[in-house]
Amino acid sequence: MCAMLQAGSLHLLCLTASSGVPLFSRGVSRQLPFSVIGSLNGVHMFGGGQGAVLSCCETDSGGRVVWKVFQESVMLIAVNGEQGGAVDDFQLRRLLENTWNCMVLVLGQDELVNARNVERLKRDLRSCYRLIDLFLEGAGDGMGDLTHCADCLLVPQPGPLQEALDTFTQASESEFGCLLVHGKVVVATEKWWRLAPQEVVLLSALVRTFSGSSSCDHPVFLPQGSPTVPLRLLRFQLLPGADLCVLCGPAPSLQTAESQLVARFWCPLVETLRGCLALSGRCLPGSVKLHGDVLGLLLINRESRRAVSTVTPGDTPPGRPRPARCRELLRLFYVFAATRYLGPEEAGVPGERRQGDPLEEDFTLGFSHQPLQCYLVTEECKLFGLQTPQHQLYLLMPVSVPTFALRSLATRTLSALTSSTGF
Amino acid sequence: MIKSRGSAELEASFTMIPPQPPGSLILIDWYRSADSKEYFNRIKNKKQRRRFGLLEAPVLPPHLSVDTVRYKVFISGKSGVGKTALAARLSGLDIPNMHYETTGIESTVVFWPVKLRDNGQVLFFRLQLWDCGENALRRFDHLLPSCKEQVDAILFLFSFTDRASFEDLSNQIARSSEPSDSVVKLIVGTKFDLFMHADVTDQDVRKFQEVWGLPVFRMGADVVGAFGEVAPLLNALAESLWHQDCMMVGAARPSPATGGPGPRPGV
Numbered sequence: 212m213c214a215m216l217q218a219g220s221l222h223l224l225c226l227t228a229s230s231g232v233p234l235f236s237r238g239v240s241r242q243l244p245f246s247v248i249g250s251l252n253g254v255h256m257f258g259g260g261q262g263a264v265l266s267c268c269e270t271d272s273g274g275r276v277v278w279k280v281f282q283e284s285v286m287l288i289a290v291n292g293e294q295g296g297a298v299d300d301f302q303l304r305r306l307l308e309n310t311w312n313c314m315v316l317v318l319g320q321d322e323l324v325n326a327r328n329v330e331r332l333k334r335d336l337r338s339c340y341r342l343i344d345l346f347l348e349g350a351g352d353g354m355g356d357l358t359h360c361a362d363c364l365l366v367p368q369p370g371p372l373q374e375a376l377d378t379f380t381q382a383s384e385s386e387f388g389c390l391l392v393h394g395k396v397v398v399a400t401e402k403w404w405r406l407a408p409q410e411v412v413l414l415s416a417l418v419r420t421f422s423g424s425s426s427c428d429h430p431v432f433l434p435q436g437s438p439t440v441p442l443r444l445l446r447f448q449l450l451p452g453a454d455l456c457v458l459c460g461p462a463p464s465l466q467t468a469e470s471q472l473v474a475r476f477w478c479p480l481v482e483t484l485r486g487c488l489a490l491s492g493r494c495l496p497g498s499v500k501l502h503g504d505v506l507g508l509l510l511i512n513r514e515s516r517r518a519v520s521t522v523t524p525g526d527t528p529p530g531r532p533r534p535a536r537c538r539e540l541l542r543l544f545y546v547f548a549a550t551r552y553l554g555p556e557e558a559g560v561p562g563e564r565r566q567g568d569p570l571e572e573d574f575t576l577g578f579s580h581q582p583l584q585c586y587l588v589t590e591e592c593k594l595f596g597l598q599t600p601q602h603q604l605y606l607l608m609p610v611s612v613p614t615f616a617l618r619s620l621a622t623r624t625l626s627a628l629t630s631s632t633g634f
Numbered sequence: 635m636i637k638s639r640g641s642a643e644l645e646a647s648f649t650m651i652p653p654q655p656p657g658s659l660i661l662i663d664w665y666r667s668a669d670s671k672e673y674f675n676r677i678k679n680k681k682q683r684r685r686f687g688l689l690e691a692p693v694l695p696p697h698l699s700v701d702t703v704r705y706k707v708f709i710s711g712k713s714g715v716g717k718t719a720l721a722a723r724l725s726g727l728d729i730p731n732m733h734y735e736t737t738g739i740e741s742t743v744v745f746w747p748v749k750l751r752d753n754g755q756v757l758f759f760r761l762q763l764w765d766c767g768e769n770a771l772r773r774f775d776h777l778l779p780s781c782k783e784q785v786d787a788i789l790f791l792f793s794f795t796d797r798a799s800f801e802d803l804s805n806q807i808a809r810s811s812e813p814s815d816s817v818v819k820l821i822v823g824t825k826f827d828l829f830m831h832a833d834v835t836d837q838d839v840r841k842f843q844e845v846w847g848l849p850v851f852r853m854g855a856d857v858v859g860a861f862g863e864v865a866p867l868l869n870a871l872a873e874s875l876w877h878q879d880c881m882m883v884g885a886a887r888p889s890p891a892t893g894g895p896g897p898r899p900g901v
C-alpha cells in the first residue's frame with residue numbers, strides 16, 4: 212500500500228492535433244527526446260486511423276501516459292515517469308484539463324483553435340508557462356486543481372467583508388468580485404460563485420502567480436464563460452497575502468479603481484483582514500475544535516462546489532507524517548476514493564451519479580449501488596472517506612487510531628464542522 | 635543606431651532640458667549615514683525589505699513624522715530585458731531567475747526615504763512601478779494607454795546582452811512620451827553583470843547619452859539585498875521627480891515659499 216502513496220515526476224507535452232508539431236514541453240525532467248515525442252504522437256495517430264481513441268496507457272516500468280485532444284486543434288500529453296505508482300490517470304487527466312484552461316485563459320480560444328502560424332503560436336504559448344508550471348507543481352497548498360472545487364478559507368464573521376466586497380464590486384462597474392487570502396476564497400459575490408468551478412480555481416491560481424506585486428490589470432479569457440472575449444482581472448494586494456479581485460470590462464482603469472475605491476472601501480477593514488491572515492494556516496475559524504487525532508481533512512460541499520482543507524500545523528510527534536506529507540496523503544486519498552468509490556464531483560447536477568468521460572474505464576460502474584463510505588489503512592496513516600447528499604469528507608488520522616473508531620470520528624468531525632460553520 | 639522617423643526631432647527637444655547634477659537637490663549618500671537609520675528601518679524587516687499592502691505605509695513615531703509624495707513610474711522595454719526583475723530588485727522582492735513573460739500590468743509599490751539638501755527635510759517617496767509584459771502590451775491595445783495615464787516617470791530599459799533591445803530604445807521613447815511632456819525619463823541598462831556576453835559597449839552608451847541627453851544607469855550586480863545596489867537609481871529617480879515638481883510649481887508660482895511642492899494628495 213505504501214508504494215501506492217508516492218508521487219512521481221510529471222512531464223507535459225503539447226502538439227498540434229492535426230500534424231503533431233511540438234508546441235511546447237514542460238516538466239521537471241530534461242526535455243524528452245524528439246523520438247519519444249514522435250512515438251507518443253504516432254501511437255495516438257495510429258489509434259485514430261483504426262477508429263480508436265487512445266486515452267491512456269501504463270508502461271511496464273510503472274509509468275503512465277494520458278492523451279487528450281482539445282477542440283480538435285491541440286493535443287496534450289501527460290507523462291508520468293517510472294515508479295510514479297501513485298499517480299492515477301485521473302490526476303493526469305485533471306492536469307491536461309487544467310493546462311488547456313490555462314492556455315485559454317491567457318491566449319483565448321480563437322488563437323488556439325484557429326492558429327494560422329504555428330511558429331507564432333509557439334511563441335505566444337510561452338506566456339502561459341508561469342501558470343502551467345504552477346499546476347505542474349501542484350498549484351500551491353490548495354486542492355482545487357484536483358477537486359475542481361474552489362478552495363475556501365472560512366472566517367468567523369464574513370458579513371462585513373461580504374458587504375465591502377459587494378459595494379466595492381458595484382463601484383468598480385462589475386458584478387464579479389472576490390477576496391482571496393493566500394489564494395483561498397474568503398468571500399465572493401454571487402456572480403463570482405456562478406462562474407464554472409474550474410474557472411474559480413483557475414483565477415485563484417492566476418492570483419498566486421502575482422505574489423509580490425501591489426496591483427494588477429490582466430487580460431483574461433474565461434474557458435467556459437468568455438472563451439473568445441477578454442475581460443480584465445483587476446487585483447489589489449490589500450495586505451501581503453490578501454488579494455482583492457474584480458472582473459471588469461473597459462472601465463475603470465487600474466489607476467482609477469486603485470486611487471479612488473480601494474482605500475475608501477477597505478481601510479475600515481484592515482484589522483478584520485489581519486484576522487483572516489492569521490487563520491490562513493488552518494482555513495477554519497478558531498472556534499472550530501477538531502479531535503486531536505485529526506491530522507488533516509478535506510471537506511467538499513457538493514452543491515456549492517466549494518472545499519475547505521486543513522492539515523494540523525506545527526511540530527509533528529514522532530511517527531506521525533509532517534504537514535506537507537499530510538497534504539500529499541490527503542490529495543492521494545482523494546484521488547483514490549473519489550475515482551473508485553465516492554465519485555469526483557463533476558460540474559453538472561450535484562449528487563447525481565457521474566456520467567463521466569465515456570473513455571474512462573469506470574470502476575464505479577461495477578457497483579450496483581453508490582458507496583457512501585470507504586477507508587484505507589497504510590503503514591503511515593489511516594484515512595476515511597464519507598459522503599452525504601450535501602458533503603464529502605476525507606479525513607487523515609494517525610495509525611494509532613483503531614480502525615473500528617475511524618467511522619465515528621469521521622461522522623463526528625463532519626457534524627462538528629458543518630454545524631459550527633454552516634459550510 | 636536605428637532611428638524611427640521623427641526621432642531626430644525628439645532628440646533635439648530632449649537635449650534642451652538642462653540636466654541637473656546629481657545630488658544638487660537631495661543628499662545622495664544619506665542612506666549610509668547614521669541619522670537615516672531610523673527611517674530606513676521602517677522599510678526593512680530584519681535583513682529583508684518590508685512588504686507593504688496597498689492599505690499600508692511605513693509607520694513612524696510622531697516625532698519623526700514625515701510627508702509622503704506619490705509618483706507613478708512606468709518601466710518600458712523589450713520582452714526579456716529584465717523589467718520584472720528590476721521591479722523586484724527595487725522593491726526588495728525575490729528576483730525571478732527564469733524568464734516568465736508578464737501577461738498584463740503588474741504594479742509594485744516602493745517606499746524610499748530621501749533627505750532634501752536645502753532645508754534638511756525628510757520625505758518618503760512612494761514610487762509605484764508599473765511593469766507590463768511587452769508581448770501582452772502588443773496583444774492588448776488598452777494596456778499601454780493605462781501605463782501612460784498620469785505617469786510621472788518612465789524607465790526605458792535595454793539589456794547589455796541584447797543589442798536589439800538597445801536599438802529599440804528610440805522606438806520605446808517615441809511610443810511612450812511626447813517631446814514636450816514633463817515626464818521624467820531615465821535609461822537603465824540591465825544584465826551589466828553578464829559582461830562576458832556584452833553586446834553593447836561603453837562607447838555605444840556614451841554616444842547615446844550625448845545624443846539624447848538622458849542619464850543611463852547600469853544594473854545587474856549580485857543580489858545581496860543591500861540598499862547600495864538600488865540607492866543610486868532610486869535617489870536619481872526621486873531627485874528628478876522632485877526637480878520636475880519644483881519646475882512645475884515654479885512655473886505656476888515664480889517664488890515658492892517652501893522651495894518645493896507640498897505633498898500631493900493621492901495620485
Ligand SMILES: Nc1nc2c(ncn2[C@@H]2O[C@H](COP(=O)(O)OP(=O)(O)OP(=O)(O)O)[C@@H](O)[C@H]2O)c(=O)[nH]1
Binds near residue numbers: 733
Ligand atoms: N544576470 C542577470 N539576469 C537578469 C538581470 N535582469 C533580468 N535578468 C534575467 O533576465 C530574464 C528576463 O527578465 P524579466 O524581468 O522576466 O523580463 P521582462 O522584461 O519582465 O520580460 P517580459 O515580461 O516578457 O516583457 C530573467 O531570467 C531574469 O532573471 C540582470 O540584471 N542580470
Ligand SMILES: [Mg+2]
Binds near residue numbers: 717735736767
Ligand atoms: Mg516581465
